[in-house]
Amino acid sequence: MRLSIDNVTKVFPGPVTAVDDISFGIAEGELVALLGESGCGKTTTLKMINRLIDPTAGRIVLDGTDVSSIEPAILRRMIGYAFQGVGLFPHMTIAENIGVTPKLLAWGAQRIDARVDDLLDLVHLPPDEFRHRFPRELSGGQRQRIGFARALAAGPAIMLLDEPFGALDPLTRDRLQQDFKDIHTQLNLTTVLVTHDMTEALLMADRIIVMQHGKIVQDGTPDDLVNRPADDYVAELMSTPKRQADQLDTIMHDPIGNAP
Amino acid sequence: MTANLQERLAELPAYLGGHLLLSLSALFIGILISLPLGIYAARSERLGGTIVNVAALIQTIPSMALLALMVPILGGTIGFGPAFVALTLYSILPVLRNTVTGLQEVDPDMTEAARGVGMTDRQRLWQVELPLAAPVIIAGVRTATVWVVGIATLSTPVGAESLGNYIFSGLQTRNWLSVIFGCVFAALLAIILDQLVRLLEKSAQDRNRRLGVMAGAGLIIIFVGGIAPSLIETFTRQQAVASFSSQRPSGGPGTQPAGLQGQTVRVGAKTFTEQFILADVIATRLQEDGAIVENLQNLGSTIVFDALRNNTIDVYVDYTGTIWATIMGREDPVERTAMFIEMAAYLRKEHNILTLGRLGFENAYGFAMRRDRAEELGIRSISDLQTHGNSLVIGGDPEFFGRNEWIRVRDAYGLNALGTRSMDSTFMYGAVRDRNVDVITAYTTDGRITAFDLVILSDERQAFPPYDAIVLLSPDGAKIPGLIKSLTPLLNKISDTLMREANKHVDLDGRTPKQAAAFLSSKISQQTD
Helix, strand or coil, rough: CCCCEEEEEEEEEEEEEEEEEEEEEECCCEEEECCCCCCCCCHHHHHHHCCCCCCCEEEEEECEHHHCCCCCHHHHHHHEEEEEECCCCCCCCCCHHCCCCHHHHHCCCHHHHHHHHHHHHHHCCCHHHHCCHHHHHHHHHHHHHHEEEEEEECCCCEEEEECCCCCHHHHHHCCCCCCHHHHHHCCCCCCEEEEECCHHHHHHHHHHEEEEEEEEEEEHHHHHHHHHHCCHHHHHHHHHHHHHHHHHHHHHHHCCCCCC | HHHHHHHHHHHHHHHHHHHHHHHHHHHHHHHHHHHHHHHHHHCCCCHHHHHHEEEEEEEHCCCHHHHHHHHHHHHCCCCCCHHHHHHHHHHHHHHHHHHHHHHCCCCCHHHHHHHHHHCHHHHHHHHHHHHHHHHHHHHHHHHHHHHHHHHHHHHHHHHHCCCCCHHHHHHHHHCCHHHHHHHHHHHHHHHHHHHHHHHHHHHHHHHCCCHHHHHHHHHHHHHHHHCCCHHHHHHHHHHHHHHHHCCCCCCCCCCCCCCCCCCCEEHHHHCCHHHHHHHHHHHHHHHCCCCCEEECCCHHHHHHHHHCCCCCCCCCEEEEHHHHHCCCCCCCCCCCCHHHHHHHHHHHHHHHHHEEEEEEEEEEEEEEEEEEEHHHHCEHHHHHHHHHHHHHHHEEEHHHHCCHHHHHHHHHHCCCCCEEEEHHHHHHHHHCCCCCEEEEEECCCCHHHHHCCCCCEECCCCCCCCCEEEEEEEHHHCCCCCHHHHHHHHCCCHHHHHHHHHHHHHHCCCCHHHHHHHHHHHHHHHHHC
């Protein structure tokens, strides 16, 4: 197991129990989706992995080490993190944004430059064109590509993605989802993806963990969820993509457009 | 007019240099304090609010009052010190407030990204939050710059040299050229400094190193260029003193040199024409005997006395009645000479201040009215005012209505029903002439009394104490060899008429205090010959 979540609970002041005694593991090379409605505890779970939030109880073990024993800033340099807001630094060039973690790790300038160029190639943005530009000159999709490049820069042990495709238009989203899936396979990454979009989870993830009220309702493959939903809630979650798939299927087979 | 212009231009290096040194050092220290304080305040929400509120509270104190308050707070020191502290306090709020807002308004996504990529708190502050808050912080620096350069003009009454000296002495002596000089140069300075800081900000935003270097160089050139003349002057002065004392034979007491060669004497003056003229008469006298004179003009009435007591100045002219009431806290009326003797003994005993002697004239307070108005109402003495009580308005300088004399006169003649209106002493003569007020608390040596055909109401109950002009020496000043000898020829040489004549030269004939002082000095030496 690359990552292991053991009986983790998070109680916020209030008190509100956001995550209630959950456990799961992620193997190397897996892409696991944490899925659920807002407030189900999926983002809190993700942020406990890189210690943006510390758990109230339980253990999180990364490559055999309890993350609570690692200084947060040091831990985060070993973990790639991309989120919906992207958070590119507007006063830094694209190259500086991508190279920020390697620089914190005191890599040499030449090594950083070479790494930045490799990563720009990887996310399909020509280095010569983009290296010296500023975030404000980029489109939303291009920015999230840079966000991925920055998360990947220091060769992280694990990638954490918090709804990274949420703010993009459908076409850009689709292309970026596909590109990330390719990168994931190509680099043999281990990834946790937080999403509320069942279609996205089904298309991208090897495994889907469905959460509700801070608890895990089902932990299984897309096939498990489609064919063997654990309860009514999961079945209901599956109904939207199923209905959409049926409708699409009909339209595709009736190009004249007189479907009911 | 050209003499006036030349005199003003000659003052420029000292005033501009003083202004720059004062405002830029206050700004620099202010930023040094408020930036770290702002960073701290932005991070700790509970203390943050308190810090910003305290700074805002300081800002609400009127600048003139804050400046004046610094004098007693700093144990009676006048000059650069109190002005510097007050201006530093003023410069804190804009920078502090903008640092706090700038940091708190940083997009939460930026903060999350900075943490996510593995920055420590310190790295996040320096690499992300401060660069992003910089435009807001620099806007605060620009506000502080404009404020401090402006408020520095108010530091004249606490004895700090600045462009305000033009404005204060210009207002007192009705020298509008001087007032305009002060305003224009202060405004220019504020605009130039503001624009240089703006360039500095732009250079940081565009990452234009050349622009940054140019703006920085501009600031340094202005600062160095502004203060260099006064620094050079101080330096050469010290050289002169040093070379003089090395040349001076270390002989016995019998060989003590005549005159004041190489001695520095600081001459103080309050904020009105007569004081400027007398300070210049004294300065000229001392310079003739070889002294190096430093002028500290436009000092507030009690500030100047504190300055003398603390040896910040060596000599100035005060008035017996003023000391009697404000320093000794006495209210009882005493005969003119008896008051002088008792006051001199008191100053010597309590403050170790030497009363050198009387200049000869008396500048008392007196109630003055237009002659036609006084005749129309049948008013000849102060007691006649009572009969017209609530229909009359009396104008006077703010200092007067705070003095015991006023309370005493008011009670002695039952003037409670009289309306009072505070105004600058420069304007009160015009105000009574133009019938804006009925009575004013005139200075009896003012040239405008005869010129505007005003009458002084008789004081048959002797409620106003006598106001003999006296020369006072500080404890250290009295020990300066040759100082007493140099100033003694001035004593008992200036009559009421002569002083009124000299004041009229400035207040009505548009001459400078220097020119009036030259006239007065020549009259004094004629009497000696």
